[in-house]
Amino acid sequence: xxxxxxxxxxxxxxxxxxxxxxxxxxxxxxxxxxxxxxxxxxxxxxxxxxxxxxxxxxxxxxxxxxxxxxxxxxxxxxxxxxxxxxxxxxxxxxxxxxxxxxxxxxxxxxxxxxxxxxxxxxxxxxxxxxxxxxxxxxxxxxxxxxxxxxxxxxxxxxxxxxxxxxxxxxxxxxxxxxxxxxxxxxxxxxxxxxxxxxxxxxxxxxxxxxxxxxxxxxxxxxxxxxxxxxxxxxxxxxxxxxxxxxxxxxxxxxxxxxxxxxxxxxxxxxxxxxxxxxxxxxxxxxxxxxxx
Ligand SMILES: [Mn+2]
Numbered sequence: 001x002x003x004x005x006x007x008x009x010x011x012x013x014x015x016x017x018x019x020x021x022x023x024x025x026x027x028x029x030x031x032x033x034x035x036x037x038x039x040x041x042x043x044x045x046x047x048x049x050x051x052x053x054x055x056x057x058x059x060x061x062x063x064x065x066x067x068x069x070x071x072x073x074x075x076x077x078x079x080x081x082x083x084x085x086x087x088x089x090x091x092x093x094x095x096x097x098x099x100x101x102x103x104x105x106x107x108x109x110x111x112x113x114x115x116x117x118x119x120x121x122x123x124x125x126x127x128x129x130x131x132x133x134x135x136x137x138x139x140x141x142x143x144x145x146x147x148x149x150x151x152x153x154x155x156x157x158x159x160x161x162x163x164x165x166x167x168x169x170x171x172x173x174x175x176x177x178x179x180x181x182x183x184x185x186x187x188x189x190x191x192x193x194x195x196x197x198x199x200x201x202x203x204x205x206x207x208x209x210x211x212x213x214x215x216x217x218x219x220x221x222x223x224x225x226x227x228x229x230x231x232x233x234x235x236x237x238x239x240x241x242x243x244x245x246x247x248x249x250x251x252x253x254x255x256x257x258x259x260x261x262x263x264x265x266x267x268x269x270x271x272x273x274x275x276x277x278x279x280x281x282x283x284x285x286x287x288x289x290x291x292x
Contacts, residue, residue, distance in 0.1 A: 060076070075134070076132050147192045176208070208278060222243060
């Protein structure tokens, strides 16, 4: 955790998962299942994580807590920047307070909606400026749980196909649900859910810098190819982030431009072409056997 914390202090620019993993392993005794038979076959699973952050305005924030199996990703709403505020402040506060809660409350009892609620309460109590979308996901046994507000989200891949994905919450095009100290949307508006995952599943968590730039079919192709090539989750996260970065600077249609066109047809708003230049956060989790 030391390295995760240290990275956090430096503004959550990047987390070196390899180092974090070694750090976590060095302070946490390996848990043994020798005396407790798993209730079911699917219980003996764990997540291998990788993460990559490509900043643009540097207003995304995230952590991966390896021991607790918790991912939190937040994306500061850029509209605040135009008003002269630090648009990343609320996102960083949410993530910082969420990590504090995980460290204080322990790893066993936390579910994403409670975690988001507590982190939000603390950020609001301090009147943190800015606004943020957020997604929290937890992996425990074979259960993936999530809570998200706005267009930070996730996708679950099985056999290289999306079997579950978040649906962006937005008031209108380019205006996602967002958390802020006063006003805005509430944590009660968070989309909350859970599902059972299986060995071989891949979960990708990220901000709109990812999901507005890569179509699901592109992500599917990358996840499938990555599995065939035996890429580890860190390399997979870097590859996906790199592809999103390239797409963000391309003139080819993107999920964002497609949505913009739909909106243009509906109410004549200005149309956007190509990718969307933004901070890109990608966290990749592989569901693997616990003792692999
Ligand atoms: Mn964004």
